[in-house]
Every structure is written in C-alpha cells, then in structure tokens.
Amino acid sequence: MTTATKGEARRVVPGQPDMWAFVLFEGLVFTSYFAVYVVRRTLSHDLFLQSQAHLDLRVGVFNTLVLLVSSWSVARSVQAAREGAYRRALAHLWTTMLFGLVFLVSKVHEWAGAIAEGFGFTADEFFSFYYFLTGIHFLHLLIGFVFLGVAARELASPARRSQELVETCATYWHTIDFLWVLIFALLYVMR
C-alpha cells in the first residue's frame, strides 16, 4: 500500500464487495416478498388483523432486541479484530452466537405455541405469511452460523486472521438483523 492515502480518511468497502452484491440482491428479493405480503394484506384486511391479534408484540420486541445485541457484538468484534485484539474479538463473536441461539430458541418456542393453539402454516393467509417470512429468515440465520463459524476460525488461528473475511461474515450477520427489523414491523406492528 502506498502512503499517499494516509492523510485523507480512506474510504473502503467493509469486507468483500462481493458480499455487498449478495446483500443488495437478497435485499431486493425480500423487498418483493414484503410488498406481496402488504398487498395481500390490504386485500383481506379483516382476516389479517384478526389473526395478527394472536401474535404477542412483546415476543417480537424481545426477538428484535436479542438480534440487535448480537449485531452490536459482531460489530465490536470487527473493531477489536482491526485493532489486533483477537481474543476480545473472539469473545464478542461468542456473544453474537449466544444471542443468535437465543433468537432461534425463542422463535421455535413462539412457533410451537402458535401451532399448539391451532395456528399452523395452513391455518389462514396471515399465518402462512407469518411462517413463510419468519421461516425463510430463520433459514438465513442458520446459514449465518456458518459465516460466524468461518469468522471464528479466522480469528482463532494466527496463521489466518483475514480482516476482510471477518468483515464479510459480519456483513452477512447484520443483514439478517436488518431484515428482521423489517419483518418485525410488518408482522407485529403494522395494522
């Protein structure tokens, strides 16, 4: 690297630019799912409102907070890794995984509760969308654990420690977080 860039604040893409292509493309796919949901919802508003009343807003808020904590700690992990504090970075990464796990457990618990009350995937259109959106998000989260695993592997061994890979994995994890923020608004809050 040349020293000419040192004076001004360097503007760099966090992680692989390739991951950002994924974030934007998958983001658009989710936008289209969301738009379809909103349209279907307005066409049979009463049914959606009645079924939505069976969801617990507090659970949604709890899920959002949990994912925000995990996102926060993975951001701190990236910062720590950049400073060379790899043990701290790894510790933050374990926190991320822990809260990701809490989210998974709480989601499964919420699903089990709804199914026990008789609101399964095929109960009505609102619940189809509910399971579809939370389910596809859940799947992204499971894949996120693979990315976190890759990041942990990078941080654990002095032979690797590619900052770019760690940032790439963090970018994926934040994407799951912000997609959930939208899903939360659409499933739990909007009327």
Next chain:
Amino acid sequence: MRRADGELILLWTLPVVGVVWLAAFLLFPGFVRPMSPTMSAEEVAAFYRDPENLPRIRYSMIVFNWFAVGLIPILALIVLQIRRMAHRTPIFSYAIIACAAGGPTIFLMANLFWLTAAFRPERDPQHIQLFNDLAWVTFSSQVGFLVAQSVILALAIYLDRQQRPVFPRWVAHFNLVVAVLMLPAAFVGLAMEGPFAWDGLLSFWVRNAAIGLWIVVMGVVLARAIAWERAEETPGP
C-alpha cells in the same frame, strides 16, 4: 499449509444429511409403522386424509425432496478414493459415477408420487391407492443401482492389491453383505404379506437398516482414508 480443496467440507455434509434423513424418516407416518400393501383403497385414502398425518406426510416428503441428492458428494469422494487404488483402468470409479445418480433418481420419483398423492387427498380412493402403490413399489423394488454400487465397490477393494490398500479388506466383505441384504426388496410385487411384502421384515426393515448402516460405515472408513491420504501428502520437515 493444508490444501483448501474442500474435501473435508464435503465429508462433513454426511452427518448433516444423515441427521436430516433420519428426522424426515421418523416424521413420515408411513415409515414409522410402514403402510401395509393389504390396506384397502378406503384405508389408504383415510391415511392421507387424516389431519394428523397429512402435514407430516407433506413436510417429511418435502424435506426428502430437498435432501434426496444430499449424499452424491460423498459418493464423489468415494470415487476419488477408488481412483487411488491400484487398478489398471478407471473402470470402477466410472461405474460408481454411473450408479451415483440411480439411487437418488428412483427415490425422487417415489417422493413425487407420495407428494402428489398428498396434494389432493380428497380424490377418488382408487386413484390415491394407485399413486401410493407407485410410490411404495418405486421406493422398495428399485434396488439395482444400490446393489451394483456395493458390488462394484467390493470388487474394486478386492482388486486393490498394494502395500497399504485404500480401504481395508473387511469393507469389501461388508459391501457384499449389504448388497445381499438389499436384494429381497426387488420382489415386493410378489407378496402382500410376510417378510417380502413392502412393509415386511426383509423388504423394509432389513433393507433400510442395511442402507443406514452402509452410510455410517462408509462415512467412517471414507473419513479415515481421506485423513490418511492427507497425512501422506503433507511434506515432511
């Protein structure tokens, strides 16, 4: 520095796919207590119409649809090990490649029959029974590629004469036993009851246990062969 060729990643998909298959197997209500060929059309239709069964049939078969080809990467790894054996021609490795698509294709066909039967269970029971029969017979009787795979693998191991063979010799004996255990299932069309029927001891329990055991045993010996290959290739100090 270890090779970054991804073989270990492919190897580690085996336990994942294995767990998914087992879960789907237990979820499908027609496997835990296998459906009998003697069930009348009305009974078969009732099986699909039962609100307890229907979601389990659909979800388990959707999972099987996703993961039916999940073990092909493992077969590709076995092919690579056969290529390391002391043979004069690649005939055995090519034969395994040719077999690899057979098992999953047959299973996918059976899977489509089951899922289509479950799509509209309100249809004429005679028609439901037809698709159910198509599914079970496709699933049970088409063991040809699986048997061939085991026999070819056994032959390849027997002919692998070198100081330290890629797979130990008992793996060849094991594969022959598995091949024999899978054979009776080909005759499910002949028996409505007893061990040869598609829900019988030989055609269902023994055959599927043999397949399960084959996956576990081959997974372990494959992992050992790959580990040994890698240790051999790592240059000394």
Next chain:
Amino acid sequence: MSRRGEKRLTVVWLALAAITLAQLAVGSLGDAQPPAPNAALTTSAIVIALVKVRVIIREFMEVRHAPALLCRLTDLWVVVTGVSLLGAYFVGMALAAR
C-alpha cells in the same frame, strides 16, 4: 480510537433498543377492539423500521466509511423498500375500498 469506536457502537445500540422499546408502547395503540386498519400506525412502523435499518447499515455495517457508491446503493435499497411497502399499502387500501 478504540474507546471512541466502542462508545459510538454502544450509543447506536442503545438508540436502536430505545426505538424498539418505544414501538412496544406505540404498537399497543393498535390493539383497538375490534382491530381496525391504522394508516398512521402502519406508516410510522415502516418508516421507523427503515430508519433503524439505515442506522444498522451506516453504523454497524460501517457503510459510513465506505465509498460513496455503496452509500448510495444501500440508500437506494432503503428508498425502494419504503416506496414499495407504503405504495403497496396505500394502493391496496384504495383498491380494497372500491
């Protein structure tokens, strides 16, 4: 640098958490009996969510240090999502009312 960076992330997280908790209070406003569509609540929910999304992208994902192109592309996605969701809602409501 290190302390400042950590502190900034913490402030951002606290802000996001506070907004989420505020949604708990706002969201229960929609619990009318019988439940009814509420355009104001829906608009605010979508706008607040998109603000949170943009904060996550800018701060947690460090896009504020990224080249202008990435900033614009991510902002474009936020705008496209906002326009499609609000558009879908109001067009759909208008269609349903007819």
Next chain:
Amino acid sequence: MTHHDDKRELWIGWWTLVVFYNLYGLLFFVIARTQPPPSPSLDAAAIAEWFDARRYGLLYGYAIVSIVGGATAIMNAMLACSIRRMSVSRAFAYSYLVIYALATLPGMLIMGVACTVGAMRPDRDPALLHWLYDFAFLSFEGTMGVFLIGSLVWMAAVLLDRNGVFPKWFGYLNLCNALTEVVVAPAWIFKRGVFAWDGAIAWWINMAVFVTYTTVFLTLLRRMIEREDFGTGPLPALATGRARELAGTPGAVR
C-alpha cells in the same frame, strides 16, 4: 502446445447453453404454453378444456423438449469443466455432473410425459386428467433438491476457489438461487394464493431470480472461456486488463 488457443470445444458448450435456454423459453412459454403456469385450483372440467385447447402445442412442444433435453448433457459437462478449472477437489465437478444429469428427469421430462399423455386422449376421464395435470406441474416446480444441492455445491466451489474462475459474488448468488428452491416448497400444499405453483412468490419472484442467475452465469462462463489459458494456476484477467496490469505494476503479476 499446438492447440493452445483452440477453444472450439468450450465455445460449442457455451453456444449449446445459449441455444438451450432460448429454446427452453420458447417451448415452455410460447409453444406448449405451460409457463406461466395455469392455476392449480382449476376443476377437472376446466383442466380437460385446458388440455384440449393446447393439444397440439403440448404434443409438438414436448416432442421437441424431449429432443432438446439431451442438450443438457453438454451443458452439464461445460459447467463441470468450469469447476474442474478451479483449485478445488474434483469431487465438486463430479457431484455437479451427477446431480444435474439426473435433474432433467424429474425437473423437466416427467412434465413432458404427463402433458403428452394428457393431450393424447383429451376425452379421458377428467379425474385422471386432473392427476396428470397436477403431476406435470408439481414435478416440474416441486423438484427442488437437485437444484438446491447443486447450487450449494457450485457455491462452495466458487467460494473456495483460488484460481478466480468466477467472481465470489457469483458464489453468493448461488445461495440466492438455492434459497428459491426452499421458497417453492409450499407449492406442494397450497392450491391458491401466492404460495401455490402459479403464485407471486412461488413462481414469479422465483422465476425472476432464476432468470437473473441464468443470465449471469452465461455471461460469466463466456468471460471464463475468453480468459482460459488451459493451465492449472489462477485464470488470467482479460487480455486488455492484463496489459494494463503489466504496464502499471511490473513484477506484481503472480
């Protein structure tokens, strides 16, 4: 080597891909008119009419499909070749080859058989035509695993590769394509709405992703062939790009 610049085999493979996907679109959308798919909620009488209305389209269309289906052999070989050019184990190329060799059968040809059988005797019992109709569309759209696992294998190969055969973002795009195969699963359950086999989510959005994916990999394969040097190391950049690189940073190449 004497045939160093001879890329005829690769170009044959690439053009086969291009011709195949164009024919595929033409046959399914225009001639057989089975795409975009009709509704799964039609009743048996309407389905009998559906078969009757496009009888010759189905018969001729799927006759040609059964011929064109053979072209997938060279396509799969082409894609397996691209994986072999990567710095990954051959097991990836073999897996891809085997998975996609079988994909044509449930993913395309069964539909042709079911539609042909239906169109041959439109006066058949409508209840049986109903079965054929369901089986045709469900097998076509509901065969998910081969494309799911196939995309994941390709993704892993691209992400692990150090030869730069494909850009990494294409690896991630494979993940997007794999996820659409999960999204289509509810088509096995719903008869109407956005998750049914003709629905906005299960068909339209998935189709948009699939068309993007296909266009992208055709373009990238073309670029790969242009860059191919028949070596084993990193794939060089395009000629113009390489010249610039050599002029800019001497000694930095490899």
